[in-house]
Amino acid sequence: MTDKKQKKKSKSPYTEEQLLKVGNRLKQIRIEKGFSNYENFAFTHDLPRSQYGRYENGEDMRLSSLIKVLEAMEVSLEEFFNKDFK
Template identity: 60%
Template sequence: MANHDTETTEKLEKFGKRLKELRKAKGYENYEQFAFKNNISRSQYGRYEKGQDIRFSSICKVLKALDVTFEEFFKGFD
């Protein structure tokens, strides 16, 4: 995992928790099923939910798979 300042690390963790929350709301009990069905690397998606680094292009792909807009996803983030 890359070295991040505390604020960045906290935001990545919050990002991962939000992904997990939305995935479960879509009916996927585990991340592997979601990743497989949406053609996302299972190991990489697992890292996203753990709050590890994610590229912008990957964010776009995941949010599309969750059928969530950027506005919906980031509502409440500060």
């Protein structure tokens, strides 16, 4: 693998931490919405189950994907990144 590809794949510790926070927040909201299982939530909202599971585990995602998930959760970006985002 070239140095350029390695740099692109590696994320800073700060970035990794923030991605985990996003995943934890998604999980928190999903549970608040009454879905104890991420697969049931994804299936019910026509989201790819395995991909959604990776989001909750802190995998990187596109902003448009986050917006799509939040739309399914009926949560705005402002609500998502509120005081509970820690």
